Amino acid sequence: MRRFSWFNATSLTLGFAFLYLPMIILVIYSFNRSQLVTVWAGFSTRWYGELLTNQEFLDAAWVTLKVAVFSSTLATVLGTMAAYAIVRMGRFPGRTLFSGMIYAPLVMPEVITGLSLLLLFIGIGLDRGVLTIVLAHTTFSMCYVSVVVSSRLANFDRALEEAALDLGCSPFDAFRLVTLPIIAPAVISGWLLAFTLSLDDLVIASFTTGPSATTLPIKIFSSIRLGVSPEINALSTVLIGIVTVGVITASLISKRAAVQAERETRAGERTTG
Amino acid sequence: MAQPSPKPKPSPETAVFEPWNDPEAKPLIEFRNVTKRFGEFTAIDDLSLRIYEREFFALLGPSGCGKTTMMRMLAGFEAPTEGHILLGGQAIDTVPPNKRAVNMMFQSYALFPHLTVFDNIAFGLRRESRDDEKIEARVEEMLRLTRLSKFASRKPHQISGGQRQRVALARSLAKAPKLLLLDEPLGALDKKLREETQFELMDIQEKTGTTFVIVTHDQEEAMTVASRVAVMDEGRIVQVATPEVIYEAPNSVYVADFIGDVNLIRGTAKARGEGTAPAANEAPQEEAPGTTAPPASAPAPATGRHDPQPNAMGRWLHDRLLSPVIGPRRDQPKALPAPEAAAELPPPAPAPESATDIPEGGIEIHWSEGAAPIVASSGDPALDGQQVVLSLRPEKVSIAKEKPQAHNALPGRVIDIAYLGNISTYHVELPDGTMIKAQMANTRRIARRDITWEDEVWVSFTATAGVVLTE
Ligand SMILES: Nc1ncnc2c1ncn2[C@@H]1O[C@H](COP(=O)(O)OP(=O)(O)O)[C@@H](O)[C@H]1O
Ligand SMILES: [Mg+2]
Numbered sequence: 001m002r003r004f005s006w007f008n009a010t011s012l013t014l015g016f017a018f019l020y021l022p023m024i025i026l027v028i029y030s031f032n033r034s035q036l037v038t039v040w041a042g043f044s045t046r047w048y049g050e051l052l053t054n055q056e057f058l059d060a061a062w063v064t065l066k067v068a069v070f071s072s073t074l075a076t077v078l079g080t081m082a083a084y085a086i087v088r089m090g091r092f093p094g095r096t097l098f099s100g101m102i103y104a105p106l107v108m109p110e111v112i113t114g115l116s117l118l119l120l121f122i123g124i125g126l127d128r129g130v131l132t133i134v135l136a137h138t139t140f141s142m143c144y145v146s147v148v149v150s151s152r153l154a155n156f157d158r159a160l161e162e163a164a165l166d167l168g169c170s171p172f173d174a175f176r177l178v179t180l181p182i183i184a185p186a187v188i189s190g191w192l193l194a195f196t197l198s199l200d201d202l203v204i205a206s207f208t209t210g211p212s213a214t215t216l217p218i219k220i221f222s223s224i225r226l227g228v229s230p231e232i233n234a235l236s237t238v239l240i241g242i243v244t245v246g247v248i249t250a251s252l253i254s255k256r257a258a259v260q261a262e263r264e265t266r267a268g269e270r271t272t273g
Numbered sequence: 274m275a276q277p278s279p280k281p282k283p284s285p286e287t288a289v290f291e292p293w294n295d296p297e298a299k300p301l302i303e304f305r306n307v308t309k310r311f312g313e314f315t316a317i318d319d320l321s322l323r324i325y326e327r328e329f330f331a332l333l334g335p336s337g338c339g340k341t342t343m344m345r346m347l348a349g350f351e352a353p354t355e356g357h358i359l360l361g362g363q364a365i366d367t368v369p370p371n372k373r374a375v376n377m378m379f380q381s382y383a384l385f386p387h388l389t390v391f392d393n394i395a396f397g398l399r400r401e402s403r404d405d406e407k408i409e410a411r412v413e414e415m416l417r418l419t420r421l422s423k424f425a426s427r428k429p430h431q432i433s434g435g436q437r438q439r440v441a442l443a444r445s446l447a448k449a450p451k452l453l454l455l456d457e458p459l460g461a462l463d464k465k466l467r468e469e470t471q472f473e474l475m476d477i478q479e480k481t482g483t484t485f486v487i488v489t490h491d492q493e494e495a496m497t498v499a500s501r502v503a504v505m506d507e508g509r510i511v512q513v514a515t516p517e518v519i520y521e522a523p524n525s526v527y528v529a530d531f532i533g534d535v536n537l538i539r540g541t542a543k544a545r546g547e548g549t550a551p552a553a554n555e556a557p558q559e560e561a562p563g564t565t566a567p568p569a570s571a572p573a574p575a576t577g578r579h580d581p582q583p584n585a586m587g588r589w590l591h592d593r594l595l596s597p598v599i600g601p602r603r604d605q606p607k608a609l610p611a612p613e614a615a616a617e618l619p620p621p622a623p624a625p626e627s628a629t630d631i632p633e634g635g636i637e638i639h640w641s642e643g644a645a646p647i648v649a650s651s652g653d654p655a656l657d658g659q660q661v662v663l664s665l666r667p668e669k670v671s672i673a674k675e676k677p678q679a680h681n682a683l684p685g686r687v688i689d690i691a692y693l694g695n696i697s698t699y700h701v702e703l704p705d706g707t708m709i710k711a712q713m714a715n716t717r718r719i720a721r722r723d724i725t726w727e728d729e730v731w732v733s734f735t736a737t738a739g740v741v742l743t744e
Contacts, residue, residue, distance in 0.1 A: 157381065157383065159379050159380075159381050159383035160383050160385060162348075162350055162370070162379070162383065163379055163384075163385070163444075164385075164396070165349075165350075165369070165371045166348055166349075166371070166375075166376055166377050166445075167371075167376065167396050167397030167400060167444070167448065168397055168400035168401055168448070169371055170371060171371075173400070177396075181387045182385075182386060182387055263430050
């Protein structure tokens with residue numbers, strides 16, 4: 001066993017404080033009774049109530065939800081297909097380049113992604129609004145999905161698909177009835193990841209949105225220019241809650257799936273006994 | 274005297290299931306000059322082969338010789354680079370795997386982990402029928418056949434390895450394919466389970482009348498289950514024949530060496546004149562002049578010689594563990610039993626053929642400078658002057674302390690004795706360093722009990738015991 005050490009304990013505390021203190025403060029102040037953000041005047045859930053009556057915030061929330069659901073679903077379909085193609089196609093000329101290109105948007109500065117998408121939409125004359133944000137979010141979140149899914153596919157036993165073909169499945173049925181159910185946890189956690197990414201994106205959404213579609217992050221960002229209000233704190237807390245739940249669920253699913261996959265790999269393979 | 278050619282095979286159950294000898298028979302599968310290349314590498318090299326309906330056909334060969342590749346071409350996962358594969362007379366080169374009346378039991382089983390045993394078995398049936406009742410009946414039948422009924426609702430990770438293997442078998446059998454491919458199906462099972470399953474497979478094959486092609490690298494398994502065996506080497510088939518023929522009459526040193534234990538004696542062939550018997554055997558009881566350089570100490574009774582003694586570890590092992598089983602340790606080897614005692618024992622081997630019985634014809638093999646040539650009446654006199662290899666199964670070689678009256682008798686020294694339960698294998702070194710293995714059933718072992726390490730002995734075999742091969 002490792003011994004308790006004051007040094008380690010201090011490092012840990014400092015590190016976590018650095019990470020989470022700002023958010024904790026935000027969450028605490030969202031329960032502040034006072035109108036003034038920095039003066040504590042007792043506990044209250046009043047600002048959450050006010051949030052529900054603020055039509056602008058509700059509209060923004062609705063837009064955000066639509067964008068997140070559509071873009072993450074689209075990204076999951078495209079990302080899974082891309083991952084499948086890259087893992088399954090085997091060696092073909094330019095394979096490394098292709099798989100590298102799929103992951104490039106992960107490290108591309110958001111400002112550049114946003115700007116290039118904006119230029120594209122203007123170029124093809126697409127009116128900016130919910131549709132353009134959905135497309136933009138799909139573009140960048142699909143590579144996250146394909147990372148998650150392809151790492152699962154990489155250790156998926158190809159013989160399972162061959163067995164399905166051997167038993168009379170068409171290639172599409174083999175994917176639908178065998179591959180997909182087995183990689184489903186990875187696909188679901190990819191979807192959750194894409195969903196939370198879309199939920200909290202500000203930069204790309206600001207580039208690609210139009211006057212008709214304001215997402216929550218854009219709304220929050222524009223309102224704090226008029227000063228931080230307790231209502232914004234409450235709203236942010238809700239967002240933090242949703243994202244946290246999303247991320248934890250995604251990681252729980254992939255962790256459980258990993259355990260399951262290992263057990264099944266051991267079972268699928270022959271063992272003595 | 275029997276002809277040296279392979280004996281007609283007595284098959285007890287189906288007296289004449291030998292479609293491969295029938296020129297009229299239509300093969301179920303035919304490989305016609307099939308070549309398969311992976312890039313530059315040739316995995317299957319211009320291979321032709323016919324497999325008939327209801328056969329249990331085994332592909333046998335070392336790892337990497339192309340067995341799995343053959344199976345994958347039959348199942349449709351690989352296409353031949355050249356040549357054609359015919360199933361029931363029709364070329365199937367372009368038929369995708371899901372349209373072939375062929376099912377495969379995968380080397381890795383490849384059970385669907387998200388489906389129950391029942392659904393795994395039903396998977397193939399559901400692809401072609403919507404009739405749930407019929408499917409259920411068929412699955413139940415398969416479950417009974419493979420004795421899995423109790424596990425129908427379990428997932429693959431909830432059953433044992435042997436059960437998984439049976440699920441894989443049931444799943445591939447469920448669609449009643451014309452042809453079932455089994456890729457090393459039993460490789461990972463332990464010996465007992467493997468043997469049980471081999472008999473189960475043979476039973477199922479007989480009951481269902483399906484044609485089985487089994488891949489294995491275990492020659493014993495191939496010999497046990499198969500109606501015919503193809504021995505492969507580097508993408509080519511070296512010999513296709515029944516297990517008996519493969520064992521008794523291998524067509525090459527490769528096959529002889531691959532199948533079971535064998536003694537290979539290399540030498541130069543010399544055609545035998547009519548009725549000549551080698552000088553060495555004319556006077557069996559004496560040292561024939563000019564033959565074997567007599568070994569330093571001629572075979573003599575064991576008395577007074579140094580017998581190997583167990584070391585401390587051996588003694589400890591014996592006293593602690595083995596004495597209850599095989600009795601107390603003797604510091605001195607037992608003397609030969611008195612002749613009276615021997616008389617009560619099961620009759621000894623048929624009296625050795627006397628030298629004059631040697632069948633005529635064949636060849637002599639001059640295998641060692643100064644040693645008597647070996648007589649092999651099965652050898653083709655046309656081999657005269659060529660380098661040949663005599664392949665001799667250990668169980669056809671006898672061992673004795675006194676020079677026996679036999680067609681071929683060679684002096685040597687016991688180097689090692691392997692006791693294998695019902696049989697013992699003696700490793701005998703001949704004067705020129707050649708090692709000969711002689712195998713004897715232990716039922717008569719009392720008579721030979723005195724043969725022990727370092728003893729001077731004679732190994733002997735008949736003129737028809739070996740198979741003459743060229744390299
Ligand atoms: N897809 C492939 N690509 C390249 N080489 C292969 C492929 N499949 C098999 N081989 C090669 O072909 C040879 C025969 O393989 P295989 O049929 O699997 O042998 P076996 O089943 O007899 O052990 C091996 O040397 C193997 O490396
Ligand atoms: Mg193999």
